[in-house]
Amino acid sequence: MASGIVTITDYPAPPILDTIKTNVAKNIPAPLQTRVAVQGHLWGSTTSPFETSHAHRYTRVLAADCLWMPWEHENLAKSMLHFLSEAPDARILCIAGFHTGRAKLAPFFEEVVPQQALQVEEIFEMDADGRRRPWSRERDGGTENIGERKKWLVLARIRRAGG
Incomplete structure (x- = not known):
């Protein structure tokens, strides 16, 4: 695939991919649709034809x-690490809501990312009005109002x- 291709991945179930x-x-x-690919991908897998041919292909990974x-x-x-380009400016952009609770998200940034040879470069919280505040693993002693x-x-x- 040529550069400039956007690939959208999700769990490799036909109903999900068809949607x-x-x-x-x-x-x-229509003129841009040829630059968008949809592929099934099971997180952690690196051996399918898509996964092997696209290793380190993307300068931006959006999760x-x-x-x-x-x-x-x-x-x-x-x-993320498998698909992320080895270029020095390659980045993963990650966004998530707190609807399932902050405690489920925090270990990803604070434990898993460093364990997988990744590094959080910037992290913050934002609301629908664009107000920002610092990231916090816990708010209100863990009793944050839903x-x-x-x-x-x-x-x-x-x-x-190290990049």
Whole structure:
């Protein structure tokens, strides 16, 4: 694939991938659709034809709302590192809501990322009005009001460690 291709991945189940393909067809202007690919990918896997041919291919990896399953954090980070280009400016952009709780997200940034030879370059919280505040592993002694926490997202820029 030529540079400039955007690849959208999700769990490799045909109904999920078909829905994404339908959304691409409806929302991406026809002349640009040839620059968008949809691929199934199981986090942590690196051996499929897609995975081997696209190793270290992407200068930007966007992970949106992928952190709600803590038991998959390590596999997710492995996939991120596998697909992330080795170029010094390659970055992972990660965004997640707190709807499942802050405690499920924090270990990804604070434990898994460094264990997988990645490094958080910047991390902060933002609400729908664009207000920012510092990232916090815990708020209000762990009793953060669910209505309040749903108003905020965590955004992080991640790179290869030592980069």
